Amino acid sequence: MTEPRKLRAPEINPETKPFWDAATQGQLLVKRCTSCGEAHYYPRTICPFCGSDATVWETCSGKGSIYTLSTMRRGPNAPFTLAYVTLDEGPSIMTNITDCDHDALAIGQRVQVRFVPSSAPDGSTGAPYPMFTPSGD
Amino acid sequence: MTIRNKAYIAGAFEHPLRLAPDHSTPQLHAECARGALADAGLTLADVDGYFCAGDAAGFGALSMVDYLGISPRHIDNTETGGSSYILHVAHAAAAIAAGKCSVALITLAGRPRSEAFSAFRPGAPEAGFENWVGQSTQNTYAMCAARHMYQYGTTSEQLAWIKVAASTHAQHNPHAMLRDVVTVEDVINSPMISDPLHRLDCCVVSDGGGALVVVAPEIARGLKRPLVAVRGAGEALKGPNGGRNLDLTTSAAARSGPAAFAEAGVTPADIKYASIYDSFTITVLMQIEDLGFCAKGEGGRFVADGNLISGVGKLPFNTDGGGLCNNHPSNRGGITKVIEAVRQLRGEAHPAVQVPNCDLAVATGIGGSLGIRHGAATLVLERQ
Numbered sequence: 191m192t193e194p195r196k197l198r199a200p201e202i203n204p205e206t207k208p209f210w211d212a213a214t215q216g217q218l219l220v221k222r223c224t225s226c227g228e229a230h231y232y233p234r235t236i237c238p239f240c241g242s243d244a245t246v247w248e249t250c251s252g253k254g255s256i257y258t259l260s261t262m263r264r265g266p267n268a269p270f271t272l273a274y275v276t277l278d279e280g281p282s283i284m285t286n287i288t289d290c291d292h293d294a295l296a297i298g299q300r301v302q303v304r305f306v307p308s309s310a311p312d313g314s315t316g317a318p319y320p321m322f323t324p325s326g327d
Numbered sequence: 328m329t330i331r332n333k334a335y336i337a338g339a340f341e342h343p344l345r346l347a348p349d350h351s352t353p354q355l356h357a358e359c360a361r362g363a364l365a366d367a368g369l370t371l372a373d374v375d376g377y378f379c380a381g382d383a384a385g386f387g388a389l390s391m392v393d394y395l396g397i398s399p400r401h402i403d404n405t406e407t408g409g410s411s412y413i414l415h416v417a418h419a420a421a422a423i424a425a426g427k428c429s430v431a432l433i434t435l436a437g438r439p440r441s442e443a444f445s446a447f448r449p450g451a452p453e454a455g456f457e458n459w460v461g462q463s464t465q466n467t468y469a470m471c472a473a474r475h476m477y478q479y480g481t482t483s484e485q486l487a488w489i490k491v492a493a494s495t496h497a498q499h500n501p502h503a504m505l506r507d508v509v510t511v512e513d514v515i516n517s518p519m520i521s522d523p524l525h526r527l528d529c530c531v532v533s534d535g536g537g538a539l540v541v542v543a544p545e546i547a548r549g550l551k552r553p554l555v556a557v558r559g560a561g562e563a564l565k566g567p568n569g570g571r572n573l574d575l576t577t578s579a580a581a582r583s584g585p586a587a588f589a590e591a592g593v594t595p596a597d598i599k600y601a602s603i604y605d606s607f608t609i610t611v612l613m614q615i616e617d618l619g620f621c622a623k624g625e626g627g628r629f630v631a632d633g634n635l636i637s638g639v640g641k642l643p644f645n646t647d648g649g650g651l652c653n654n655h656p657s658n659r660g661g662i663t664k665v666i667e668a669v670r671q672l673r674g675e676a677h678p679a680v681q682v683p684n685c686d687l688a689v690a691t692g693i694g695g696s697l698g699i700r701h702g703a704a705t706l707v708l709e710r711q
């Protein structure tokens with residue numbers, strides 16, 4: 191078990207603000223296109239698959255499995271694990287696996303979202319980041 | 328319309344420095360420009376096309392053209408990370424074929440050992456979703472290696488053979504940062520950086536630079552240098568694609584490579600020498616598969632047992648020692664790939680690593696991050 195790295199508040203813009211508002215409420219959102227039916231991440235206004243602007247926010251279960259991972263063994267924040275997690279809703283997202291034994295992680299392992307707070311430059315709490323932790327399922 | 332035989336690489340220069348605390352980055356660009364033009368038998372006054380990428384200080388070509396004192400009628404700032412300069416050769420050839428310029432200068436330089444370096448660009452659409460995960464080149468390329476091992480059974484020992492081959496070549500290069508020949512055991516016993524990549528799976532960090540001069544056929548024939556023709560080229564970009572069907576075991580070179588071979592009218596079996604961007608050992612392995620030197624998933628077996636060593640194996644690669652041992656100026660290895668390919672085609676590589684009768688070569692590269700979004704560029708070059 192290691193403490194998460196010092197996390198600076200995310201760069202938020204008008205297009206992505208709903209994602210971070212939901213994250214603050216503990217919910218993981220993706221965008222789904224009502225024209226082609228596909229979900230995507232990171233979220234865009236215009237669907238990257240069909241070009242439609244008929245995209246809507248969708249709340250995810252927060253469950254997924256590890257597509258690939260690498261645990262950094264050098265540097266001030268080591269060890270920490272970078273990974274792609276494939277959400278049960280479809281899209282794969284780049285994230286960290288946290289609150290875990292880094293040496294026991296494996297591709298295919300089931301994981302569950304765990305939001306980790308960030309710090310704004312003035313020291314206040316910033317929007318949290320969607321990291322993942324091993325789950326029992 | 329094709330660029331085949333429409334342009335020739337007449338000048339190539341690799342800066343001899345690997346540590347440049349007393350140089351400015353623009354100065355390194357200028358020294359490389361002079362070196363490549365002198366190699367071709369030309370001067371700055373002959374340049375009418377200029378190409379640079381994200382390493383160029385200030386406003387790219389806008390700053391550099393004024394600094395260098397040149398007056399190009401064609402400019403190109405295309406930025407695809409370390410692969411940019413391979414792509415620039417193709418863009419220069421296209422511009423020459425279209426009559427937009429006749430002497431194209433391409434420069435790269437930087438000092439990542441001597442000054443702070445950041446790859447993050449504020450305002451990028453992905454910034455909020457990626458800049459916090461602690462990604463670096465090491466762990467994003469490592470994620471590709473981990474997935475390749477999972478999917479195809481590739482081993483650390485197989486990856487290590489790529490470094491062994493590079494080090495076997497680097498012992499003959501007096502400018503190489505790392506000249507000691509290493510073994511497979513040396514690589515897998517070196518410290519783990521980010522699983523499964525060890526320290527010796529990673530390229531060097533170096534200050535320095537390089538430049539190329541690409542010219543029209545009638546100019547090439549008037550110069551005293553061997554004729555190295557641009558025979559074919561391809562370029563492609565790849566990213567996570569909205570998270571759909573993520574595949575970290577195939578690079579954009581799976582598109583740039585076949586496009587280059589098709590334009591050149593040759594196949595991988597015809598290639599005598601390959602410069603393959605080696606930011607990490609896994610970068611080489613995936614490009615070898617994606618260019619079709621072997622089937623997808625067979626790269627580990629292909630690179631093992633010295634198959635990339637000049638005079639030993641079937642596909643001599645990076646005979647200057649590559650980024651793994653020689654040089655990786657500005658964290659961008661594309662231009663040195665073209666430079667060593669030109670040396671091989673001219674017969675000017677070190678005699679210990681020169682490929683006999685080297686008349687057809689490939690230079691290919693991956694820029695950006697293989698594990699996130701990257702650009703691939705591939706050139707087929709021919710000695711005529």
Ligand SMILES: [Zn+2]
Nearest residue numbers: 223226237240
């Ligand atoms: Zn759509």
